[in-house]
Amino acid sequence: MKLALIGFGQAGGKIVDKFVEYDRRTGSDIVRAAVAVNTAKADLMGLDNIPNDQRVLIGQSRVKGHGVGADNELGAEVAEEDIDEVQGAIDSIPVHEVDAFLVIAGLGGGTGSGGAPVLAKHLKRIYTEPVYGLGVLPGSDEGGIYTLNAARSFQTFVREVDNLMVFDNDAWRKTGESVSGGYDEINEEIVKRFGILFGAGEIDQGQEVAESVVDSSEIINTLAGGGVSTVGYASEEVEEAAGGGGLLSRLTGDKGDDDLDTAHTTNRITSLVRKAALGRLTLPCEIEGSERALLVMAGPPQHLNRKGIERGRKWLEEQTGSMEVRGGDYPVTGSGFVASVILLSGVTNVPRIKELQQVAIEAQENIDDIRQESQDNLDSLISDDEDELESLF
Numbered sequence: 001m002k003l004a005l006i007g008f009g010q011a012g013g014k015i016v017d018k019f020v021e022y023d024r025r026t027g028s029d030i031v032r033a034a035v036a037v038n039t040a041k042a043d044l045m046g047l048d049n050i051p052n053d054q055r056v057l058i059g060q061s062r063v064k065g066h067g068v069g070a071d072n073e074l075g076a077e078v079a080e081e082d083i084d085e086v087q088g089a090i091d092s093i094p095v096h097e098v099d100a101f102l103v104i105a106g107l108g109g110g111t112g113s114g115g116a117p118v119l120a121k122h123l124k125r126i127y128t129e130p131v132y133g134l135g136v137l138p139g140s141d142e143g144g145i146y147t148l149n150a151a152r153s154f155q156t157f158v159r160e161v162d163n164l165m166v167f168d169n170d171a172w173r174k175t176g177e178s179v180s181g182g183y184d185e186i187n188e189e190i191v192k193r194f195g196i197l198f199g200a201g202e203i204d205q206g207q208e209v210a211e212s213v214v215d216s217s218e219i220i221n222t223l224a225g226g227g228v229s230t231v232g233y234a235s236e237e238v239e240e241a242a243g244g245g246g247l248l249s250r251l252t253g254d255k256g257d258d259d260l261d262t263a264h265t266t267n268r269i270t271s272l273v274r275k276a277a278l279g280r281l282t283l284p285c286e287i288e289g290s291e292r293a294l295l296v297m298a299g300p301p302q303h304l305n306r307k308g309i310e311r312g313r314k315w316l317e318e319q320t321g322s323m324e325v326r327g328g329d330y331p332v333t334g335s336g337f338v339a340s341v342i343l344l345s346g347v348t349n350v351p352r353i354k355e356l357q358q359v360a361i362e363a364q365e366n367i368d369d370i371r372q373e374s375q376d377n378l379d380s381l382i383s384d385d386e387d388e389l390e391s392l393f
């Protein structure tokens with residue numbers, strides 16, 4: 001499906017930038033427009049693939065291009081004050097060619113954390129297209145203020161979007177390595193998962209004679225109803241015979257060079273579905289109780305089959321307990337791998353969010369205590385013991 005991507009803050013901008021690069025490299029054709037919004041000039045200048053006129057610097061009168069320093073209340077204020085400048089960039093997007101907006105931000109900082117929910121609210125008021133969010137949670141080693149920012153932003157962002165897809169940096173931190181060291185790899189992972197998911201809805205029926213191609217309406221319906229979503233992924237390399245599985249061999253039933261064992265193909269698909277659902281999700285959670293799910297099997301057409309996808313879909317139904325599990329293929333000739341991407345929408349059993357909120361509440365209390373204590377300390381420093389001195393005015 002065709003997306004208008006808007007990255008808010010540094011993380012959001014970098015992820016959108018990578019999305020554009022992925023789109024060009026793979027020919028997925030999902031990025032109809034890409035905008036980056038920031039309060040920090042240097043962050044905008046560091047982007048490679050977003051056109052200059054689609055990079056919007058906001059809050060200049062307040063922070064002079066230096067960022068809001070992890071103050072997400074200020075991030076939200078500045079976004080509200082300068083929403084017209086953001087709208088100016090969006091005005092150049094042919095919205096009638098767009099299936100949905102996707103607003104991307106790291107929730108732990110200031111600009112994206114505060115600004116993304118403000119922008120989502122604004123877009124929803126103006127456009128009829130769905131507005132989705134992709135929110136990145138901070139690593140638990142980033143400290144209390146980041147956790148507090150993320151918990152408050154998460155709550156607000158979910159309310160303002162049609163669906164909030166979440167990626168948890170903490171779950172993707174390599175042991176012994178700080179999360180900031182691995183952002184590039186993490187961003188690749190984000191773009192790969194969401195690129196395949198949204199790319200699936202971009203294949204024209206008949207293009208690859210697919211048996212049951214995922215349509216963009218299936219993605220939209222899975223995300224409809226709101227709430228929080230997570231995405232699973234698993235892949236396996238496959239051999240692809242030159243020209244195998246093309247239109248002619250499909251129509252004639254001639255398997256040609258690629259005399260693929262159907263049982264093997266089916267088993268591979270069902271095993272990839274399990275791996276994707278039970279492996280590392282973008283937001284780790286219990287999959288049981290998910291409201292809706294969508295299974296996308298991507299890969300060379302001769303390695304996809306309806307039986308495998310149907311089995312995988314049934315298995316997902318059992319595991320989630322949901323009656324709304326959709327599934328289909330995303331034929332990609334020459335990819336060299338078969339991948340399973342699972343979108344679980346409306347997840348509610350998410351221990352990570354509860355933990356994040358708990359840490360945020362503690363951080364909030366600590367901050368209040370520290371503020372009170374330092375105010376008391378300052379008072380006792382500047383006033384004399386017997387209160388004999390008078391201030392000038």
Ligand SMILES: Nc1nc2c(ncn2[C@@H]2O[C@H](COP(=O)(O)OP(=O)(O)OP(=O)(O)O)[C@@H](O)[C@H]2O)c(=O)[nH]1
Nearest residue numbers: 009010011067068070106108109110111112138183
């Ligand atoms: N996945 C991912 N997360 C990032 C990246 N950069 C930052 N983050 C995360 O996003 C959070 C917010 O950071 P930024 O996006 O730099 O903050 P900002 O929105 O620009 O806000 P300020 O810098 O405070 O003005 C951090 O706490 C990190 O958890 C990135 O490239 N990839």
